[in-house]
Amino acid sequence: MYSLLIPTPIGPLYARASTQTLQSLELLVLGEGLPERPNPLLHDLARRVQGYFSGRGETFLQVPLDYGGLEPRRAALYEEVRRIPMGQTRSYAQMGRLCGLSPRAVGAGMRACPFFLVVPAQRVIHADGRLGGFAGREGVKEWLLRFEGVA
Secondary structure, eight states: OEEEEEOOTTOOEEEEEOSSSEEEEEEOSOOTTOOOBOOHHHHHHHHHHHHHHTTSOOOOTTSOBOOTTSOHHHHHHHHHHHTSOTTOOEEHHHHHHHHTOOHHHHHHHHHTOSBTTTSOGGGEEOTTSOOOOOTTOHHHHHHHHHHTTOO
8 A cells, every 4th residue: 555645734634545546535633653655646646736725726536536345326426526616516415416315425425535635525515505514624624615715
């Protein structure tokens, strides 16, 4: 397994990958002392993350994700969320209709998503405009949406 710590304005991201797919990207509270063993995929991811935070509107659609062990409907949800353009949001209900899931199932899928930022869960909000949860980091969700020009 390959890994890389990526510094960002909101805290360090820790990426894990195989030779061909991203296995996870997590926002960390503390990022010191984690093993790093980067590969080309992770170097490309780090470049894209830096592009995103520099305001270049970087997307992550080209980053291959490892959906092994996930239900097909959850993988389909993540692929739909990846298509939400920067600066736009969709409701849990909208995503549910697209993927044949209940809004609650969409919320559960977003909370369990192992691909922080690459699957932009921050862009999925309540139909009434409330942001909703973000795995205990609602301030991060709001920050990201403001950064993207939404909130």
